[in-house]
Structures are given as C-alpha cells and as structure tokens.
Amino acid sequence: MTDLLGAIVPDHVSWAQTRDDRGGDELFPQERAVVARAVAKRRTEFAAVRWCARAALARLGVAPEPILPGVRGAPGWPAGIVGSMTHCAGYRAAAVARRGPVRTIGVDAEPAAALPDGVLDAIALPEEAAMVARLAAADPAVPWDRLLFSAKESVYKAWFPLAGTFLEFHQARLSVDAQAREFTAELLVAGPVDRFTGRWLCADGLILTAIVA
Numbered sequence: 001m002t003d004l005l006g007a008i009v010p011d012h013v014s015w016a017q018t019r020d021d022r023g024g025d026e027l028f029p030q031e032r033a034v035v036a037r038a039v040a041k042r043r044t045e046f047a048a049v050r051w052c053a054r055a056a057l058a059r060l061g062v063a064p065e066p067i068l069p070g071v072r073g074a075p076g077w078p079a080g081i082v083g084s085m086t087h088c089a090g091y092r093a094a095a096v097a098r099r100g101p102v103r104t105i106g107v108d109a110e111p112a113a114a115l116p117d118g119v120l121d122a123i124a125l126p127e128e129a130a131m132v133a134r135l136a137a138a139d140p141a142v143p144w145d146r147l148l149f150s151a152k153e154s155v156y157k158a159w160f161p162l163a164g165t166f167l168e169f170h171q172a173r174l175s176v177d178a179q180a181r182e183f184t185a186e187l188l189v190a191g192p193v194d195r196f197t198g199r200w201l202c203a204d205g206l207i208l209t210a211i212v213a
Helices: 029-034 040-058 119-123 126-138 144-163
Strands: 014-018 081-088 091-098 105-111 172-177 182-187 195-203 206-212
Touching: 014 040, 029 040, 040 081, 040 091, 081 144, 091 105, 091 206, 105 144, 119 126, 119 144, 126 144, 126 172, 144 172, 144 182, 144 195, 144 206
Parallel strands: 081 105
Antiparallel strands: 014 091, 081 091, 105 206, 172 182, 182 195, 195 206
C-alpha cells in the first residue's frame, strides 16, 4: 500500500496505516468494554485504528497499553506521547510522537469525493467557499470541498489537546496552497495557538490532511 500518511508527516513522527479491519483480537479488556454495545462497523473501526496506533507507538519503543477515549472522544495517549487517529471507509491510520519536540498532532482521512449538498455551506466561511470555487475551476480532479472539510477536522484534532475546548468549523479560517500541497489555518478564537500549518494529499481515492505542531 502507498505510504499515504507518511508522505505528509515529518520524519520524527511515527505512523501506521491499514486498509484492513484488523486488531480485533488485540484489544484490551477496557477497550472492549467501550465498544461492547456498538454496532459491528464501529467495533471494527475502533480496533483497526488502535492497531495502527500501537504499531506506531511500538516504533517509538512504547509498550502496548489501552488507548481509551476521553473528553469528547479524544484518545488518551500514553504518558509523554501526543498523537491522532483517523478512519474512513477502507482506511485507518494513526500518527504519534514524543511530547516536547511535538506539542500536538491532528490527522484526518476522507474519501476523495465531493461533500454532500449543503455541507460546504455549513462548514465554510465566505472566503473559504470562494477559494474552493477557484481551486475547483483550476483543477477539478481534486474534491476541494472535501479537502477543506478534512483540513478543518485536522485543525480541531490538533487544537483540542492544547485548548481543551470545542472549536466550531467557522472558528478557523483556512487557505490552501494547491502547488505546495499545504494549508494554513488562522484560529479566530483566543487560545494557546493562533495558527497551524499542515500538509495534504489526494491519492488512491482518499484525501488526507495532517498537522504536526
């Protein structure tokens, strides 16, 4: 499988990905309890993304331990670790790093398909919607509306561990660089950071975005 996430995170970030539903037999009892009443799809996603997380942690020399959802579902990482997990249809991934060199990570994966009708209007600022239209006119092969959505998801995942507060879609203003495959997010609320930069990729039927800060 193409190294999708590895193409957009720096070398000091450990990552793993899979297109398979795996790891179900490796869940800790505490993790099994979290999804005991969940539908089968949720259980397989939960297990596979934790398989990715533990594979990435192992490359940092971190022994396996439960990764339980905490406040607002954010994963509880081992001491001294920051990270992010993501899953969508046919893809699961995780990225982790030592706290210190890295303060926070946010990654997101989405199908490389246009957003359903009405979603862009719900998530985009007027200037972002105009940007998406310009990008789509220049390169219709990339679903730019979906890329904006994914980038905003990565922004939230990077923001929450630092701020401990929810971030609405309209509380970050994004600009996308099509040539450099990068994006910048300006945070429009007071908090521990006022800007994130990230990278994006459209390949193998997927959109991936990542922030490492």
